[in-house]
Structures are given as structure tokens and as C-alpha cells.
Amino acid sequence: xxxxxxxxxxxxxxxxxxxxxxxxxxxxxxxxxxxxxxxxxxxxxxxxxxxxxxxxxxxxxxxxxxxxxxxxxxxxxxxxxxxxxxxxxxxxxxxxxxxxxxxxxxxxxxxxxxxxxxxxxxxxxxxxxxxxxxxxxxxxxxxxxxxxxxxxxxxxxxxxxxxxxxxxxxxxxxxxxxxxxxxxxxxxxxxxxxxxxxxxxxxxxxxxxxxxxxxxxxxxxxxxxxxxxxxxxxxxxxxxxxxxxxxxxx
Amino acid sequence: xxxxxxxxxxxxxxxxxxxxxxxxxxxxxxxxxxxxxxxxxxxxxxxxxxxxxxxxxxxxxxxxxxxxxxxxxxxxxxxxxxxxxxxxxxxxxxxxxxxxxxxxxxxxxxxxxxxxxxxxxxxxxxxxxxxxxxxxxxxxxxxxxxxxxxxxxxxxxxxxxxxxxxxxxxxxxxxxxxxxxxxxxxxxxxxxxxxxxxxxxxxxxxxxxxxxxxxxxxxxxxxxxxxxxxxxxxxxxxxxxxxxxxx
Numbered sequence: 001x002x003x004x005x006x007x008x009x010x011x012x013x014x015x016x017x018x019x020x021x022x023x024x025x026x027x028x029x030x031x032x033x034x035x036x037x038x039x040x041x042x043x044x045x046x047x048x049x050x051x052x053x054x055x056x057x058x059x060x061x062x063x064x065x066x067x068x069x070x071x072x073x074x075x076x077x078x079x080x081x082x083x084x085x086x087x088x089x090x091x092x093x094x095x096x097x098x099x100x101x102x103x104x105x106x107x108x109x110x111x112x113x114x115x116x117x118x119x120x121x122x123x124x125x126x127x128x129x130x131x132x133x134x135x136x137x138x139x140x141x142x143x144x145x146x147x148x149x150x151x152x153x154x155x156x157x158x159x160x161x162x163x164x165x166x167x168x169x170x171x172x173x174x175x176x177x178x179x180x181x182x183x184x185x186x187x188x189x190x191x192x193x194x195x196x197x198x199x200x201x202x203x204x205x206x207x208x209x210x211x212x213x214x215x216x217x218x219x220x221x222x223x224x225x226x227x228x229x230x231x232x233x234x235x236x237x238x239x240x241x242x243x244x245x246x247x248x249x250x
Numbered sequence: 251x252x253x254x255x256x257x258x259x260x261x262x263x264x265x266x267x268x269x270x271x272x273x274x275x276x277x278x279x280x281x282x283x284x285x286x287x288x289x290x291x292x293x294x295x296x297x298x299x300x301x302x303x304x305x306x307x308x309x310x311x312x313x314x315x316x317x318x319x320x321x322x323x324x325x326x327x328x329x330x331x332x333x334x335x336x337x338x339x340x341x342x343x344x345x346x347x348x349x350x351x352x353x354x355x356x357x358x359x360x361x362x363x364x365x366x367x368x369x370x371x372x373x374x375x376x377x378x379x380x381x382x383x384x385x386x387x388x389x390x391x392x393x394x395x396x397x398x399x400x401x402x403x404x405x406x407x408x409x410x411x412x413x414x415x416x417x418x419x420x421x422x423x424x425x426x427x428x429x430x431x432x433x434x435x436x437x438x439x440x441x442x443x444x445x446x447x448x449x450x451x452x453x454x455x456x457x458x459x460x461x462x463x464x465x466x467x468x469x470x471x472x473x474x475x476x477x478x479x480x481x482x483x484x485x486x487x488x489x490x491x492x493x494x495x496x497x
Contacts, residue, residue, distance in 0.1 A: 056341040079340035085274065085313040088338040088345070089368045089459065091396065096442055097454035127403070128372050130342070150456060151399075223373050 027072070029163035030062030033134075037156040038064045041149055042140025045114055047071055048124065048160050050132035051078070051087055058083055058133060066137070067114035082121050083133045090130050092122040094150050096141070120150060124157045124164065127223050131164050255424060255491045259468065262475035264327025269363045269470050270356035271323070271463075272349075273316035275309050276334035282321035282446040283332075290334040290359075293352050295344025302344065302351040309336050314447035318455070319365055319463040321446035326423050326467025327474065333361055338368070346375045353382050357391050362473055365466035367396040367459035369404040379405040387411040392469050392481045396462040397434045408433045413469070413485055415462040417441055423464040428492035436488065438464040 034046040045065030049058040057075045078084045086093060096118050116137035124132040134157040139149055218229050251257060268288065278287045292309035293302055311317045311334075320332050337352035349370065356364050364386065370379070383406045386393045395407035397414040407414040410433075417440020418427055427437040440461030447453045469484055479487065489495060 051342060053342050056343075077340070078342060079312055082313075085315055085338065088274075088313075088342065089315070090370065091368060091459040092398075092457055093459070094456035095453055096456065097444075125371065125402075128374075227373075 026163070026167045027062050029167070030160055031064060033156050033160045033163065034062050034064040034068075037134070037136060037153065040156075041120075041136055041146075041152060042143055043136045044116065044138035046134070046136045046156075048132060048134055049076070049083060049087075050124075050164060051130065058087060061132075082119065083135055086121045086123050086133045087130055090123050090125065092150055092154060093120070095119045120153045122150070122153045122157045124161045126161060126165055131161055134160055253487055253490050254496060258472050258487055258491050259424065259475065262327075262471045264323075264330030264467070264470040264474045266477070267327065267330045267363065267470040267473045268333060268359075268361040269323060269327070269330045269365065269466060270333045270335050270359065270361040271316050271319050271365050272335045272337055272352045272356060273319055273365070273367055274313040274338040275311035275316045275336040276320045276332060277311045277317040277446075277448070277450075278320075278332070278334075280317050280321065280446045280450055282452070283317050283324060285324050285328055286331040288331050288333045290336070291352075291355055292336040292339070293348050293355065294339045295341060295348050297341075297343065300344075302348050304351070304355065309334065311448065312336070312339060314453075315367065315459065318445035318447060318460065319367055319466075322423075322443075322460060322463035323365065323467040323470065326464065327470035330363075330467075330470040330474065333359060346370050346372050346378070350375065350378050350382060353379075353393075354385070357382075357386055357389055361391060363392045363394065363466055363469050365394050365463050366406070367462050369395060369397070369407045371403045371405070373403070376405055380409060382406065383409045383411045387481050390480055392473075392484050394462050394466040394469060396458045398458060399434070411481065413465060413481075413488070415458070415465045417456065417458045417461040423468060425493045426465060426468070426488075427494045428489045435485065436465055436492065437461070440464075 030048040034048055037043065037046040043065065045063065045067055047060055047063035049060045052059050052075070055075070056078045058078060060071045060074045063071045076084065078087055082093060082095070114137060118138055118141065120136040120139065122134050123130045124134055134153060136153050140146065141149070218226055270290070275292065276283060276287070278284065289307050290309070291304050291306045293304050296303045316334060316336070320334070323330065323332065333356070335352045335356050337348050349368065353364065353366070383393060393406065393412040395412050395414050397404060397407040397416050399416050406412050414433060414435045415438050416429070416434040418437035419441045421439050421443065423439060429435060429437060438461040440458055441456045442454055443456070443460050444452050444454050445460060465488070468488065472484060472487060473479060
């Protein structure tokens with residue numbers, strides 16, 4: 001097969017895969033979190049910023065309420081401001097009185113287009129790292145239960161984390177798929193033929209469903225267990241590749 | 251003589267005790283943070299060399315948080331000598347390594363107490379921080395760490411050899427509480443506190459990271475009155491004199 005033919009085949013497969021595994025839309029996912037947070041906390045505004053580690057910046061990807069239109073798309077240096085501190089330290093903070101700090105007001109106004117009186121900023125975390133920062137401006141501190149708003153904001157940050165991780169998982173999955181497809185293409189395998197010669201669709205579906213169930217179960221396990229599973233899988237695949245056997249089940 | 255709050259803290263001011271604030275830097279000119287201090291170091295991640303860079307000397311506070319911690323420590327132990335070790339900076343990459351190197355720098359500098367209002371949940375760093383917590387304990391250095399009220403992996407604050415602190419209401423640092431169900435060892439003021447911030451200003455804030463320095467101040471005060479106590483003895487004394495234990 002010509003390189004052009006292989007590329008066309010890859011594109012066709014990637015398109016089909018993308019339809020099956022529709023990518024989660026980051027902004028939409030996070031906006032549902034910021035809108036709900038605004039509503040529940042009676043806040044003037046709420047935003048989600050994700051960390052761009054390569055650029056050393058916080059990138060605001062979603063917001064609701066005052067200044068939302070201005071803030072989305074904004075990038076701020078990680079080395080300054082309260083959101084920067086939360087991203088760096090992984091600690092949460094609530095500011096109930098801005099006091100006399102003009103620099104603080106400037107930082108927040110710059111990142112939100114709105115000058116608040118109070119603020120809550122909490123880290124959006126995965127099991128192992130800080131992914132971003134969720135910020136709530138001017139919550140209604142007089143309403144019943146407001147003393148637990150830091151915990152509530154943390155719960156919303158956990159929801160945002162689930163969204164961010166889902167997007168990341170899709171991206172990693174997509175990258176892995178394309179890498180494997182490229183490998184198959186460069187090794188001269190006819191992917192269409194390989195798929196056509198594969199096991200009957202029914203049994204393949206069953207296998208995929210079984211993989212999915214196992215992966216879902218694994219997702220509930222701890223980080224150490226997930227790492228062990230990855231190590232075992234990688235070792236197995238390395239063995240299969242070097243053993244000279246067929247990559248497809250007989 | 252009974253070990254009570256009077257035995258531990260009365261007529262002491264932290265003098266002669268060296269305390270490291272491992273944080274965002276300290277503005278030693280802030281009115282609430284003024285007091286004895288020693289030159290510290292600013293640490294950062296060098297991407298090209300893939301290694302931690304250490305710059306000894308003055309470095310200022312990038313965010314305000316380190317100054318807030320230093321000022322809280324001074325409320326309890328005004329005469330202690332504060333050394334700033336800046337580990338928070340411009341970037342996140344290499345954060346864990348910078349953080350670990352900062353702690354090791356402080357231990358090597360010979361401080362007796364380290365205030366750590368940060369932690370990591372990165373599994374790769376579990377072993378590194380465990381080793382550092384042991385190094386501190388064996389060197390007689392008391393490590394005081396902020397801890398979340400919500401259960402989550404957090405190193406080194408969850409280790410048994412450190413003193414971990416979560417936020418409680420109230421403003422009196424001497425009225426701290428012992429947690430009957432660790433890993434968080436103690437509860438100290440961390441809600442709606444007026445704290446020092448950048449450029450000589452103050453803010454009213456809530457957070458666990460403001461609870462830890464209250465206990466750091468108490469440890470400095472205790473050590474200035476009772477020098478030579480080991481980290482385990484310090485923890486035992488604090489537990490004995492906590493408001494909910496001592497009554």
C-alpha cells in the first residue's frame with residue numbers, strides 16, 4: 001500500500017473512532033460546574049482555570065456570572081496572584097475582607113474583569129497533582145450554611161477535576177490510538193485487512209465489553225493498583241511484541 | 251512540676267530559636283513580621299539542567315503567604331529568628347523536587363522548627379518526603395505541616411513524625427485543640443483571621459495553611475523555654491497542654 005493510501009486509511013479510522021468516542025467538550029463541562037457553583041453559593045461569579053505547565057500559566061477555560069465573557073481565554077502567570085498561589089501550593093483559601101491590599105484587587109480584577117469584595121479559591125486536583133484552580137467571587141455569605149462554602153467549593157472543584165481528567169483521558173487515548181496506528185502503518189500492515197480478518201464482531205464486542213468492565217473496576221481501585229495494572233499490561237505487550245507471535249488472536 | 255501551659259509557654263518569647271518558613275518568601279519589613287531574621291534561600295527549578303537552583307540571600311515574597319505565616323509565628327514567638335526558604339515561584343514543573351530541596355536546605359541550615367503550609371499528593375514523592383521527615387526527626391528538627399480537613403493523601407503532613415495542623419474557629423493560638431483521631435494532630439485558628447500580606451497590607455482569610463504557623467509559633471516558644479526537647483517530646487507536650495486535653 002502507498003503512504004498516501006495508508007494515511008487515507010488512518011484518517012478514515014480516526015474519524016470513525018472519534019464518532020464512537022465523542023470527545024468531552026472541556027468548556028461545556030466546566031461551565032456547567034461554574035454555573036451551578038454560582039447558583040448554589042449565591043455568588044457573583046465563578047471561574048475554572050487550568051494549569052499550562054509548559055507556559056507556566058493559568059488558562060481560564062470557563063466562567064459564569066460577572067466578567068465571564070472577559071475572563072475566558074485569559075492567561076495569567078503562575079508566579080503571582082492568589083490563584084497562582086493556590087495552583088502552586090495546592091492549598092485552599094477564602095478571603096472575607098480584601099483589607100487594604102490594592103495589589104490583590106488588581107490581581108483579581110485583571111484575572112476576572114470584576115473587582116470583588118470576597119473570594120474563595122480552591123485547587124482542582126487529580127489523585128496526584130493540581131490541575132487548575134476554581135475561584136468563586138462574592139458568594140452570599142449571609143445565607144444559611146454559608147460557613148461550609150469552602151467545602152462546597154472543594155466539591156465543585158472535584159467535579160471540574162472529573163471533567164478535566166475525562167478530557168485528558170480522551171486525549172491520551174487518542175494519542176495512543178494514533179501511535180499504534182502509525183506503528184502498524186509503518187510496519188506495512190494493512191489495517192483494513194487486519195480488521196477484516198479479526199475475530200467475528202460479536203466475540204470482539206464481548207471482549208471489548210469485558211475490557212471496559214475491567215477498566216471501570218480498575219478505575220475504582222487505588223493509584224498503586226492502577227500503576228501495577230499498567231505495568232503488567234505493558235510487560236505483557238512487550239513480551240507479545242518480542243515473542244514473534246501474531247499480534248492478533250488465532 | 252506539672253507539664254501544663256504555664257510550664258510550656260509562660261514568660262517565653264521564642265528567643266534563641268531558629269524557625270524556617272518554607273513558603274513563598276517573607277517580607278521581613280512588613281510591620282507584623284518585623285523581628286530577628288537570618289538570610290535564607292530561594293529555590294527554583296532549572297529546566298535546562300533539570301535540577302534545583304539555590305540562590306542564598308534576600309529574595310522577598312512573591313505571593314504574600316510566607317509573610318502571613320511569619321507574622322502569625324511572631325504573634326506567639328516574637329523574638330524567634332525566622333529564615334525564609336522560598337520554594338514557590340514562577341513555575342510548577344519540578345515543584346516536588348524544589349519543595350524537597352527546600353526542606354533539606356532548612357534542615358542543613360540548622361533550624362529547630364520548620365513551618366510548612368504546603369504539601370504534595372504526588373505518589374512518586376511519598377518516599378522522598380518520608381525520608382526527609384525521618385531526617386528532620388533524627389536531626390531534632392520539628393516539622394509543622396498544614397493538613398486538610400478533608401481526608402486525602404498529603405505528604406509529608408500525614409506522616410507520624412511531623413506535627414500536622416488543621417484549621418479551627420477562634421483566634422487564640424494558646425487555645426489550640428488536640429485531635430483524638432489523627433492523622434491531623436492538632437486544630438489551631440485558621441478561620442476569618444486578619445493576616446499580613448504583600449506591601450505592608452493585611453487581609454481577612456480562612457485556610458488550613460494559616461493554622462500551621464500558630465503551632466509553629468507555640469513550638470518556638472516552647473523550645474525557647476525548654477531547649478533540647480526532641481520532636482516527639484514537643485508533640486507530647488503540645489498534646490498534654492491542648493485545651494481539650496488539659497481542660
